[in-house]
Amino acid sequence: MSTKDDDQQALFVPNYLLYLLAAASEAASARFHAHVRTHGLRVPEWRVLACLTDWDGSMVTELARYAMIEQSRLTKIIIQMDKRGLVSRRSDPEDGRRVRVFLTDEGRTMAERLVADAKANERDLLNAFRDNTGKEIKQTLRTMIERLEAEAVARPAPEEPSRTGAGKARSKKTET
Amino acid sequence: MSTKDDDQQALFVPNYLLYLLAAASEAASARFHAHVRTHGLRVPEWRVLACLTDWDGSMVTELARYAMIEQSRLTKIIIQMDKRGLVSRRSDPEDGRRVRVFLTDEGRTMAERLVADAKANERDLLNAFRDNTGKEIKQTLRTMIERLEAEAVARPAPEEPSRTGAGKARSKKTET
DNA sequence: ACGGAATATATGAAAATTCATGTTTCTGGC
DNA sequence: GCCAGAAACATGAATTTTCATATATTCCGT
Numbered sequence: 001m002s003t004k005d006d007d008q009q010a011l012f013v014p015n016y017l018l019y020l021l022a023a024a025s026e027a028a029s030a031r032f033h034a035h036v037r038t039h040g041l042r043v044p045e046w047r048v049l050a051c052l053t054d055w056d057g058s059m060v061t062e063l064a065r066y067a068m069i070e071q072s073r074l075t076k077i078i079i080q081m082d083k084r085g086l087v088s089r090r091s092d093p094e095d096g097r098r099v100r101v102f103l104t105d106e107g108r109t110m111a112e113r114l115v116a117d118a119k120a121n122e123r124d125l126l127n128a129f130r131d132n133t134g135k136e137i138k139q140t141l142r143t144m145i146e147r148l149e150a151e152a153v154a155r156p157a158p159e160e161p162s163r164t165g166a167g168k169a170r171s172k173k174t175e176t
Numbered sequence: 177m178s179t180k181d182d183d184q185q186a187l188f189v190p191n192y193l194l195y196l197l198a199a200a201s202e203a204a205s206a207r208f209h210a211h212v213r214t215h216g217l218r219v220p221e222w223r224v225l226a227c228l229t230d231w232d233g234s235m236v237t238e239l240a241r242y243a244m245i246e247q248s249r250l251t252k253i254i255i256q257m258d259k260r261g262l263v264s265r266r267s268d269p270e271d272g273r274r275v276r277v278f279l280t281d282e283g284r285t286m287a288e289r290l291v292a293d294a295k296a297n298e299r300d301l302l303n304a305f306r307d308n309t310g311k312e313i314k315q316t317l318r319t320m321i322e323r324l325e326a327e328a329v330a331r332p333a334p335e336e337p338s339r340t341g342a343g344k345a346r347s348k349k350t351e352t
Numbered sequence: 353a354c355g356g357a358a359t360a361t362a363t364g365a366a367a368a369t370t371c372a373t374g375t376t377t378c379t380g381g382c
Numbered sequence: 383g384c385c386a387g388a389a390a391c392a393t394g395a396a397t398t399t400t401c402a403t404a405t406a407t408t409c410c411g412t
Contacts, residue, residue, distance in 0.1 A: 011230040012291055013242065017298050018205045019226075020317040025197040026244060027324035032194060042398095050195075054187040061360060066189065068202055073399060075362060097360040097407045115188055122193050128323060137316060141196040144313075147304060148203035218368090237390060249369060251392060273377045273390040 032121045036114065044069055044077055049111035052103045059098045208297045212290065220245055220253055225287035228279045235274045
């Protein structure tokens with residue numbers, strides 16, 4: 001027993017919280033993300049559609065936060081989705097700087113179908129962890145996120161890049 | 177009360193398991209990832225270093241699995257890290273196809289420092305959830321990953337792209 | 353009403369990532 | 383030993399993503 005894949009005795013990675021979170025997220029999402037791709041959408045696009053089912057007409061910046069996509073990137077994705085007819089962009093009459101994003105009929109159709117699929121998939125997932133593993137996982141994660149985000153604004157992270165001087169952060173374009 | 181940020185009553189996204197997992201992962205990692213960048217490393221590079229502290233000398237394919245990075249991408253990242261002197265690549269004498277990756281002294285120094293920082297950061301995180309939120313979170317995630325990966329090999333995901341025929345998956349390069 | 357500071361998005365160029373496929377090196381029969 | 387097929391990496395071209403900044407509006411204080 002235990003010839004392959006180490007017994008991960010005192011290994012760092014397999015027991016590191018951030019790794020476990022990332023790996024769990026990946027593992028749990030893999031199947032559905034593949035499903036999304038069969039519909040001709042990339043994951044970020046699916047996220048946009050999903051967010052719009054909840055917050056149709058929200059502005060780019062908001063959408064970026066909801067969908068966890070950086071603003072500049074989201075702008076480009078939205079422009080593509082617009083050309084493709086999944087969403088429409090209209091500048092806010094109240095504030096000319098803002099661009100509000102709406103689902104088109106086609107976009108809504110696709111969004112609603114995928115959300116339904118997502119819910120079904122989620123049911124299966126939670127079901128597989130019926131015992132207790134998945135029992136309070138959602139609440140746990142919610143609490144986790146809340147606290148972390150609250151802390152993020154409260155304690156905006158220090159700097160301290162160098163310690164011994166060996167690992168000098170290279171300001172983007174140094175060397176090569 | 178509840179003017180901003182909705183009461184997320186029956187909203188989909190804020191209660192969707194896959195969203196919660198991704199968001200929790202992001203929120204939990206944000207600070208440390210920023211720390212990593214101040215050391216002139218990108219997240220994937222940090223992952224490689226971390227994995228090598230556990231599995232120094234592993235082959236590219238293994239490393240890719242451990243670090244959750246696609247092979248082709250990892251190859252490119254490793255080549256860069258090699259040039260930069262963080263790792264060294266040597267073809268396996270036992271099997272010429274394989275390329276084994278090792279930490280250089282410099283790489284090990286940086287890796288060990290960051291792993292120490294990561295552990296300290298993890299302590300803080302788990303500490304902040306001392307109550308019970310973070311109590312069994314790790315075990316929960318571990319179980320989750322195990323089951324999901326087991327299931328992934330057992331039930332290799334079906335196909336079923338179209339349902340009504342509306343959302344035809346576009347095979348990469350169809351339409352502009 | 354004016355100018356400076358904020359906000360909200362858009363953009364461009366450089367770098368990274370993806371996908372499909374090419375190479376090279378083993379493996380297992382025959 | 384020889385060969386088809388598999389395995390492990392590397393590559394190239396097309397796309398995406400990133401980062402820094404430009405642009406356009408709105409806000410505010412005076």
